[in-house]
Amino acid sequence: MPSILNAYLAALWSLLADLWLFMGIGFLTAGLVQEFVPRRAMLRYLGRNSLATLLRATLAGTVASVCSCGAIPIAVSIRQAGATRAATLTFLLAAPWAGFVQLIIFYRFLGGAGTAVIFAGSLLVAFSSGVVLAGLESRGLLEGSSPDVVAAVGCEDECSAVPLQANVSRPFVSRLSASLSAAWQAFLELWKFLGIGLLLAATLKAFVPLSWVSSYLGGQGAWNPVIVALPVAAAVELCSEGFSIFAGQLHQMGATLAVVFVIVMVGVATDFTELSVIWGKFGKRSMLAYLLVATTLSVIFALLLDSLSGGQATLPVNLLH
Numbered sequence: 001m002p003s004i005l006n007a008y009l010a011a012l013w014s015l016l017a018d019l020w021l022f023m024g025i026g027f028l029t030a031g032l033v034q035e036f037v038p039r040r041a042m043l044r045y046l047g048r049n050s051l052a053t054l055l056r057a058t059l060a061g062t063v064a065s066v067c068s069c070g071a072i073p074i075a076v077s078i079r080q081a082g083a084t085r086a087a088t089l090t091f092l093l094a095a096p097w098a099g100f101v102q103l104i105i106f107y108r109f110l111g112g113a114g115t116a117v118i119f120a121g122s123l124l125v126a127f128s129s130g131v132v133l134a135g136l137e138s139r140g141l142l143e144g145s146s147p148d149v150v151a152a153v154g155c156e157d158e159c160s161a162v163p164l165q166a167n168v169s170r171p172f173v174s175r176l177s178a179s180l181s182a183a184w185q186a187f188l189e190l191w192k193f194l195g196i197g198l199l200l201a202a203t204l205k206a207f208v209p210l211s212w213v214s215s216y217l218g219g220q221g222a223w224n225p226v227i228v229a230l231p232v233a234a235a236v237e238l239c240s241e242g243f244s245i246f247a248g249q250l251h252q253m254g255a256t257l258a259v260v261f262v263i264v265m266v267g268v269a270t271d272f273t274e275l276s277v278i279w280g281k282f283g284k285r286s287m288l289a290y291l292l293v294a295t296t297l298s299v300i301f302a303l304l305l306d307s308l309s310g311g312q313a314t315l316p317v318n319l320l321h
Contacts, residue, residue: 049086057090057094226256236267
């Protein structure tokens, strides 16, 4: 038993030693963005289902810099302000993987090229999902078009709503202090999710043989690794930051980049809290459409990526060893 515990603690310490600086930079950057980027200007033009609107919704997700849970109250808020269902759900799908914390964690695990693939793929899937959902909404296949007027629920204990109003003019030093405060608040909201991700990643690192990961998630087995990863993604309940650590560690152990993409995208799209809020605030048909469209397009992109890479983990996989 002591040897097992020692192996686990050594793996956990190794992960912490490699990631603490990157996570710190991510939180500080997110705090600066929250204070200095005018969120209202990015989120106000979402009232139609045109391609331009869906593109704006996707880009709004890139500057929101929030976790997957933190994106929920923002999405409900912009829906209340008159955004279409398709635009709101596009924002909700784009936001989790454009956050600075997530991107910097990915950079540590995947390198620049792998991070760029995850980032670009997430935005492409978000935009494409919005196009499909907009078509369904325009044909009356989703619920009615009047915006919901109830507050977001289901996230109170896990995150807080990020304000949409523009920052008032204040001295630079005061705003810098507010940025540090926002960074600390973001850490307080996310530390338990990051902790779960680290604990799961340490379990993988300490006890799961590399040959298993290579065989089932690295393209060497009889089953397509993307299909094998689907139930893993659906079963694990984490925020986007936790998923970035969990999936990143799998990549270090031999999983393909396509597997990483499926785990992070499908993992968030099947999150119970997110789906329950969508059901309650947008409607059952909207929730089912969001789940099926986002999951299907994520799998299609992953399979295409897997085909282009020949089913191999082509990026360096031993950065943390």
